[in-house]
Every structure is written in structure tokens, then in C-alpha cells.
Amino acid sequence: VAAQRLVIVTGKGGTGRSAVSAALALRAAASGARTLAISMTVSPGLALHLGRTDLAYDEVEVSPGLFALSIDRRQALNEYVHRQLRLPRRAPLGAVASTLNGIADTVPGIRDAITIGKVVFESWSDRWDVIVADGPPTGQILSYLGAPSAIADLVPAGLVKRQAEAMREQLDDPSTEIVITTLAEELPVTETGQALADLMGAGFIATVVANRIVPELTFAGELRSGPLYDAARLHLSLRESQQRWRAELPDGPELPYLFGLHTPTEVAARLAEELTL
Amino acid sequence: VRGIIVTGAGGVGKTTIAAAIALSAADRGISTLVSTVDPANRLASALELSDIGDDPRPTPIAGLDACMLDASASWHRVIRRHAPPETAARLEVNPYFEAIANRFPAGQAYAAAEQMATYLESGRWDLVVVDTPPADGGLDFFSAPRRIRRLVGGRLLRWITGARLPGRRRLYQFTAAPALRLVDTVLGGPLLEEVAEFLLDLRTAHDGLSRRARQIERRLAAATVVVVTTAEPSPLAEAERFFGAGHAPQPAAVVFNKVLPPEWAAKPKRGAPPELAANLERWGAEALLQSHARTAFATRRGVDPIEVPWLEEAPTGLAELAVLLDRSPGLADL
16 A cells, blocks of 8 residues: 555546546555545546446445545535534534635635645545545646645734645655646647646646557558558557657557447546556 | 527536527527526637636627626625615625535526626627526526525524514524524534624515516516536536426427437448447447437427537637538527
């Protein structure tokens, strides 16, 4: 069992962020680690890949040793307030809650900070060896990771500042890993390059996972007409273009295109076999 | 003047489909504007424009103009139009304003909707084609005007700023309210003050902004909605949400992108080179899955999807866009 790890997965929409998150969590749990998978967005992607229709704010055991939850930002905010004010977890908050929610809706940094805060709080719990967070898209990752710093800078002193600073330390710690999923195509590669540069500028290092890579096809003969040759032409041109875009990415793990496999749980299980991270 | 909104999950090819629809209309002599939110300039390359910008500009195709959404610029225009000059100047340098304009997904979606409405109203084009920001599978685009209306006219704003007298001194009185004292404890006082200042300023634009948001809602309701998807489960699930979603107009068409020929699912002929037979077999399995997913969707939703084939060359130029149109009957009829 590895030492405690926090893995935050990001990536452009449609690059398999949830599938890779689920695969990482399945793999960690299979190795005997007590694992928590967290969905940081409202999308049901992670739930589907773990064989559920949805997830709740309270974690459920989705398979032996693997727990999962989904961060509802209203509930995260309420939990945070309860902790701050040292109230019992279910004590009603009334007008305070609706005011806070209104402010969190208005000021984007707060929502981001509360969401990433919940992830960091869970990583401080000794219940988990590995935490895998299915994070926001690449376009938003930096505002999430940077939220604790932003809060720490805004608030002059006190408990909130100390907490924000502790969160920043956790995110900067080597036990926190960032994974970017991408496809070997123009748009995702461009966006990944941008995200890598932005993250590096903020002091974060990320691993890039190239997803849905088609295998090599060697055929020396003449390509004629008909399905046999049409499929070969499509494959060869896809392979060529993927390899070209792949060369623009930093070295990192590669995941295969899963032909004829669409069930989210099957996809996650297959990717878990392939993934070494 | 007609508006077409091309929407759907991220990565399904909305930008390409929007460009193809616009190209086909321009080819038929309809004066058209295509506007995209895509940050990677793919539309620019498809339209052979090296530097596509915020202002609509002509493309090499007669009758086709193109532009790209600049959410931040759009918000600055909105605020200058609706807030008093002094307040607008203060808002424009406020960090929360920048955050709403750029990072808040609803803020970006609202800017896109606002821009579309402005182009429709200008009367410069017969057809305006836009693609939507990917947030919330494109649904954000349709709910953004209402959410912005709620933000500037919401209870929170009225409460913080005082319902009748939005005087600046009010701001410091409200800390007396016990609930807000608690908020202070949690968030830290100065942060809340800054937020309140920002909201106070935003409130000066309230009447103009909410009237405008209502206008935009009506424009969106009158537009033709085209949902783009692939046969994969998560884009499909996002596409499903447009059916029966109360706050988005019912889609006029569903476009399946990256469609593989169903005949690939047939067994390879005997004597075929083994490596090619194995290749056809894996792609055939994919084609079969796609066709099942398409049929199930069409039956469930009572639609006749437009199919766009998976092309060997990703459409990045006008020639490929023409091929795509040629091989996708139905796209030109939109």
C-alpha cells in the first residue's frame, strides 16, 4: 500500500476524465488501499463509471474498499460553516445558509475554495490511503487549485486564513498529484499545453495521460474500395494524426481506444488494467 | 432574421457543425454570420482566417462573416451600457467583475447569449449561427439570462444593500445583523465588504440588465436549436437533457457526429488480408454499437437524426467542410 496520495484529475470535456478517475480509484482499491473517489462536479460521469446512477455528499462503498462521494457545493458550504462555528453536523443554519450560498454564487472563488477544501479535508482524514478527485475541466483547474491562495491573500488574519494556508500547503505537497487527461487531437492537445504552462507557472507539476490511442496497423498492400479498405484508411489516417499530436505532448501513460466497449463500468475496469500511475 | 444555436457536450464537434451550417447557407445566397466561443481558433482555420476576433469580419466565402466570443469584452460593453459612467468605471476594475465575466460559467454563457441577441437585432445578416460554451452540456447558455437576472435582482443583493436605500453607509450597518456577523466570522470581514461593494455597484445596472436579460430570453426561445452529439454515452446523456428541459427550447434537430458506416459490422470476406480483417472487425464492433445507440435515441425521442460521417481528415479547411456537407444530407436543410 502506497503512502497517502491525493490525485486530482482534470482534462478537457470529452477526454475521459471521469473514466480515468474511476480507473485510478479501482486500481488503488484493488491494491488494498482504502480509497475515496470524489466527484468535484455535478456531472454523473464518475458515478456511472463506478456502476451507480448517482452519488451523494455522504460517501457510499461502491465496491470493497472503494468509497465514493459527490461534492454538492451547497452541502460543502454548510459542512464548512458547521465546522467553523463548531455546530453539530445537522444543526439548522437558516438565514445564514442562504446568505452564504448567495455569496458563494456571486463570488466564484468561494465556491472553488469550498469544493477543493472538501477534497483537502478528506485527504487529512486517516480513513483514506488514496483519494482520487474527478476534478473540473482544464479551463477551471487553476482557479480551483489557486482558490486557497486567493482566500489566504484576501483575508488578513484568523482561522480562515490559517486554514487556507494549510490547504495551500497540502496542494503544494508532493503527495498531491495532478493528472490531465487528453486525446491526441488538435483541440485537447492545445488546451493541455496551455493548462500545463499555467499549472507550471503556479508551481504545480502534472502528468498527462493520452487517452483513446489506436494501435499500429501495418499493411503493405494496395488499399482498394469496400469496407475492409475504408476501415483501414480511416484507421491509418487516425493513427497518423494521433501520433503527430501525441508528439506534441510530454511523455506520460497512454490508454488504448476501446473498440466496441461502451458500458461505463466496463470501460473503467479495462482502463484500470491498462493504467500504471 | 433567423438564429441557429448549435449546442451539445464538449468535444463533439459543435464548432465544425456550426461552420458547416453557416457555409451551406452562405452558398445558397443567405447572408450569414457564424460566431464561436471556441478558444482554440479551429473555426478560424476552417474559414481560412488567420486571426479571427471579437468583431465580425468577412471570410473568403461571399456572404459569410465570422467572429469569436470575447466574454470579457462583451461584459464590459454590457456594464457600460447599463450602469452610470462612474459606477461602470469602478465595476470594470473590480476583481469580482472580472471573475464573473471570465470564470463564472454562467457569466461566459450570458455573454454569448447577449452577443447573439445583439447580432440578431443588428439586421446586418439574415442568419446568425452560434455555438455555445460547453458548460453544463450547453444548457447553461439557455439558463444564463435568468441566472443573471436573479443575481442582480436577487434577495441577497436586496438584503445586503438595503431594500430602499442603497446608500454606501448601509454597508457598515449591516454587520450589526446577527446573521451577517456569523457570515463575517466564516468568511472574514473585509471579503464580505468587498463583495457587498461590488453588489452595490452592480445594483445600479439592475433595471437595464434585467430588462435586457428578458429580451435575450425571448430571442433564445425563438431560435432554432441544433443539438450535436456522438454515440458515446456521456455526450448522449447530455443531449437527452435538452428534451424536456423546461428552460431550453425543444431541439429542432439532433446531429450525430463521427458516424461509422453500419455495413462495417458485417463479417469480413473470406480470404481478406488478416490484419485488415481484424481491423474491420474492431471498427465493425464500434459501428454496431453506434447504430444501436442512434436507433435507441431516435425511437425514444421521436427524432430523425442527421448523420455526419467520421471523416478520414478532420475538417480544418473549407475543402473538408464542403466534403462534410456533401456527405451529410440534412445538414444543409437546417
